[in-house]
Amino acid sequence: MSPNTLRAELRAILGENEIAADPTPYQTDQRRRYFSPDTVVALPASVAAVQALVRFCRERGITLTPQGGNTGLVGGSCADGGVILNLSRINRIRRIDLADNAVTVEAGCVLDTLRAAVRDAGRFFPLSLASGGSCQIGGNIACNAGGLNVLRYGTMRDLVLGLEVVLPDGSLVSQLAPLHKNTTGYDLKQLFIGSEGTLGVITAATLKLFALPQSDATAWVGTAGIGDAVRLLALVRDRFGERLSSFELVSRYALELSASFSSLKAPADADWHVLIELTDSLPQQDLGVLLAEVLLENGFDNAVLAQSEQERRELWTLRENISSAQRSLGASIKHDIALPIARVPEFADACGRELAERFAGIKIVLFGHLGDGSLHYNTFLPGHLDNSVYEAEAAINETVYRHVLALDGTIAAEHGIGSLKKHWLPQVRSAEEMALMRAIKQHLDPQNLFNPDKIFI
């Protein structure tokens, strides 16, 4: 069915403003690597409209690709034809249950909008991403997002108490009570978390809330090697336990790019850098002093402790601007990996050495959430500012993932599989696991209409 015919037919079940007049902003990903030709973009304004749309598509065999803020990095919300089901308009915060430390929110709510709303209610929602101003809760759940506070609060999966989902047959499954314990058969909501839109559409969720931090301490520490950073992580975690909310790693090169991009001075001169943040729900005046003591007692004296909220923001700006800063290097081959923390130094050494030997002049931008063993490992090739860099992708991926897998790591930590890694999935999950995933997909979506060609090859 042509997009024009499809658009005309959708008029029968959707309102005028529930079909995007200009679909182009929804039809490519932010990296401009994936495109959605011949798609119609639906913007349903209610869960009932989602159900009607799903039933319509099912009857006609039309594919549906759920889309949130479209900030993903693996092509998961682009589609080759059919309907892009954008959730932006289903975005209310339905209720905040203070006694239960829970919020019920619709899928299209922007992450930072939710964070601000619960903050106004005296609570903290911990998921924190660089894309927080545009990514949406539904997408965060569908991709099991991670980010800056996983070390303390877990990934999105750990924050979900209940889901409301429209299944591929158009029926609604809803478990939105703020229950912190519920063991009634298999925990099916877990299947939808991280399923990247292949099993249905998440329309709302009940999420955990936490006490607002009342005090914090933030330090930037230069270290000679990643091994020292791993050692410092153990020291800080042993001393501060649950107060350690972020422990980020930044390479010298990543810091140089970000400092230049941000017009800020590098806080330290070192090959490796760590950004540490402690938070506490009690007003603890001495957190910074205690952190400085641990650093100095253990020889980490190439360090800066933020003395004001502005200094704290500047340190975080250096960390958060790495992604934007690296764009000056052109297109990149990105790897969103995780490793056992103890093996991160070994990985960086061995993989970096092999890449340098095989790809002359290769630049590696390494940064990420060392506290979770989760790294962004982005590679740039000289003379390839445009998408021609992707010609080397298979060979670079093979190298990086071989090192990752040899050290018991994972090739997808917090961005998902999408289109980008689907050819790799059968190599990292067993035949039995792939068969069970396919059986679940087949049961829920026998026509393979929901986000087809994602996750599975």
Add this chain to the structure above:
Amino acid sequence: MSPNTLRAELRAILGENEIAADPTPYQTDQRRRYFSPDTVVALPASVAAVQALVRFCRERGITLTPQGGNTGLVGGSCADGGVILNLSRINRIRRIDLADNAVTVEAGCVLDTLRAAVRDAGRFFPLSLASGGSCQIGGNIACNAGGLNVLRYGTMRDLVLGLEVVLPDGSLVSQLAPLHKNTTGYDLKQLFIGSEGTLGVITAATLKLFALPQSDATAWVGTAGIGDAVRLLALVRDRFGERLSSFELVSRYALELSASFSSLKAPADADWHVLIELTDSLPQQDLGVLLAEVLLENGFDNAVLAQSEQERRELWTLRENISSAQRSLGASIKHDIALPIARVPEFADACGRELAERFAGIKIVLFGHLGDGSLHYNTFLPGHLDNSVYEAEAAINETVYRHVLALDGTIAAEHGIGSLKKHWLPQVRSAEEMALMRAIKQHLDPQNLFNPDKIFI
């Protein structure tokens, strides 16, 4: 196949000491409500032996019921024939990864043994159950156990990083690296957590560890009503945030029974009681002072603050002995329920009133984890000291669960479904959910050999 024939055949694949000479300790549950006639009890000493046993049973169509410490309360590890596969002998702690705050442990390890071992390594494993001296990690995972520290650390599901599982076809699925982030397709391990042995046998797991608490404060507070207890929970949580690790509710009657059983004095004279514990991974001398301030400032002056480790232990003994103390009342009809916390007072009032009207002389022992909205609601009928009380079970269940469901609660918070509640499950999960659960079961266990007749009717 008769047990004797089965036992003789098993000799071909299991060692002499891998078949229980005296099966009786494994053939009934602790309440002596469920029995396992005509079963052979296997005690495999290795994962390879489990695989051989599973393949043997599959070829002959023999049912298998995984069993851990056999401390469950819903009949989940009893069986009507076939093999009881007890995991007790597969019980090693395989490794502790300090840098990754993780432990890899085999299913048969007793919970308190694990807690002691990681404590020796300077870490804390938070799952804390009254049955900790005999329940096993595999069973804790298979039932998604809860307990005393869920408020702060989550249920067993939140503590699992990876699983090793023998599937019903005898194959082994193993994801035991200490990875805190991993989004490679559907998170299949979540299906096994809480599946009560119906989808395979968990043989090992990688679990999260935490910083050891360095200080604590424990208070017992008498309140006039449950509403006051809910109000106090909000106050304490707002003030202490992540430090609040337990918030337990105890009724006057439950306390009287436990105090008498324990030969301890009741700490307060009140209709309702709350046991509060704060813990901190830093040595905070003033936690108790701060807690006392919150109590006094808000009019909760019918309270005792533990002044020594012995006083702390006595308060916890009063809480933990309720289960044992109530046995003097004879057999009971137990309910393991959870509700939105704000609705707990309404539930206790309305349900208690209706039960008193309909069942003359009924005694209710109400206690539980108010911080999670999770209650143990046990009912005793006068003149029914033995199992004859179960004649009233259907009517009492119907009353209790009707109130629970009307208030958006769940009929199974932390004990699972097993045999006891399987007739209720289709009433609390939708047809779509039941169909998906059955599809998963059918795919993995097409012969329905693993813990048949549990969860599903």
